[in-house]
Amino acid sequence: MIKEMIIVEGKDDTTAIQRAVKADTIETGGSAINKEVIQRIKLAQERRGVIIFTDPDHAGERIRKIISSKVKGCKHAFLTREEASYKDNIGVENASDEAIQTALENVKTEFLSIDKDKEQISWQDLMDAGLIVHAQAAKRRTELGKVLGIGYCNGKQFYKRCKMFQITKKEFENGLNQIELKD
Structure with a gap:
């Protein structure tokens, strides 16, 4: 149960x-x-x-x-x-x-407070990864959302979820590597 x-x-x-x-x-x-x-x-x-x-x-x-x-x-x-x-x-x-x-x-x-010791993902990280302001941004967010287990959402909400669930830069980068291997 x-x-x-x-x-x-x-x-x-x-x-x-x-x-x-x-x-x-x-x-x-x-x-x-x-x-x-x-x-x-x-x-x-x-x-x-x-x-x-x-x-x-x-x-x-x-x-x-x-x-x-x-x-x-x-x-x-x-x-x-x-x-x-x-x-x-x-x-x-x-x-x-x-x-x-x-x-x-x-x-x-959800974390109620941000762990300052964990390196947080920035808006620029999302841009650099082609998750926002990119021709394939929605598709890439869908795939990365699956890998990270945070579901699909628009760019702003994706950023909020990365913060809310304290997705580390290492998790983020590993997830990006996984979706880029599929391409």
Whole structure:
């Protein structure tokens, strides 16, 4: 049984999570998260911890941001769009048990304070790596997001996630080497 409560968008996501692992969930009911749901998530964070596991689409990212801004110290699980796709539908409910298990094994934790001893990634590092202001930036962020386990997002959000999850320069460079070997 997973100790933390897993935050998902809806009932189908709960079914998929419970099919893949033993865990309790809190459903947001979509992107219009009300105060009562946020209060339940805050209580769960205090008592057991929470893992945000939303769909790898715009609405899922919006929900993730809302919860993260109101509930500090959350953990995050990510699926790729490929893992969560079935026909024209993208969602946790479409992922295989194995993909869900892997995402939960590779959960990332938000850090409330930055470790000053770790060399942080700069905006310039993202530019130099072709992750922003580059013809292939979105594709490169998608691939590096998979390698680092932080999911896909736009350039600004990618930078924030690198900071939030304290991705080191060494991890970043190793990830870049992996995606460049694929090209």
